[in-house]
């Protein structure tokens with residue numbers, strides 16, 4: 136896909152006809168209306184998306200047109216008939232690392248596994264400059280934009296309480312610079328041990344407040360693992376976030392150790408505190424090592440605490456059970472189906488891209504879904520699980536008016552139209568896409 140040529144004005148759409156949206160987007164009224172053509176069946180209802188001032192005005196079952204009125208409509212500027220093609224809201228990449236990305240080519244040999252990747256990254260970090268970080272992160276944002284991403288979240292490594300990393304300033308500035316093209320959230324990724332002192336914990340929380348003053352969308356983060364487990368430090372982290380009205384986005388139990396207890400502890404503390412902000416927990420691989428009854432209890436606390444889970448299938452496959460010259464036996468995926476069945480918000484995302492943690496990746500959330508569907512044997516990839524790469528509202532702050540579900544009336548008309556994918560085979564054949572941002576069609580099309 137390419138950006139529209141500068142000499143040709145970007146078409147502003149006011150009507151997208153015959154779009155096949157996933158079931159989770161549609162209201163009950165629309166779902167109950169059979170397709171007027173009778174060809175697609177009640178589960179394949181197509182809709183018309185009405186757009187006004189760059190926002191969704193309403194979604195209605197596809198109108199029935201005569202041949203003459205169809206020709207007349209098609210000739211109107213701002214009308215795009217997508218002829219039953221699959222359409223998703225703008226994509227969300229809920230978990231990335233723009234500070235570390237695209238460093239792999241200069242690292243030499245990287246030994247397998249999460250802890251070796253961390254060691255390799257620490258050596259490379261000594262060479263980082265503002266220019267280097269900005270160039271790599273900007274390339275990543277361009278790739279995301281090409282994929283149809285309208286909301287991306289990045290973590291940013293912190294390793295000392297008193298020193299703000301160079302990348303934090305760069306990423307906050309990029310969030311402001313890119314705000315008209317996509318939403319860039321930032322999370323300071325801090326080892327749990329740095330929260331051991333309550334005064335330090337407060338200082339780390341203050342850094343998030345300052346970042347939100349540069350541009351909204353910053354959350355407090357942490358890396359929680361059995362190698363650094365410290366319940367007092369977790370208590371400090373959560374009390375500071377609660378007191379300062381911060382949202383949390385935590386790396387939790389990214390390991391196969393059944394004794395890992397980060398997720399359970401976070402959920403229990405959130406309930407005890409009456410935590411009011413959004414809590415996002417990423418990875419939680421160790422949940423799959425628990426017994427079924429232990430996992431069920433933990434998931435109930437997660438649900439009660441209103442926690443969003445983010446699964447990172449590509450990096451889990453690369454980093455978990457990783458030993459040189461040995462085929463991995465375990466794949467590290469958390470219990471996504473059990474969580475979804477209980478009504479817990481579950482997202483999938485890219486995580487690391489072409490750095491020591493993960494050699495592959497392209498800032499296309501469809502990659503994560505492509506791996507996640509066979510890995511977790513996910514049913515209804517389009518109608519149900521596409522939520523995992525679209526639900527911006529599952530990341531939004533509970534301290535401000537919560538973001539509405541994508542494509543609700545009044546929300547931005549950010550859309551991705553898939554030229555060749557079918558709902559039965561989704562997400563296969565999803566590479567050919569048209570992007571609509573704020574009602575503007577960004578790609579040239581032969582459909583119009």
Ligand SMILES: [Zn+2]
Pocket residue numbers: 230231232290386417486487
């Ligand atoms: Zn991560």
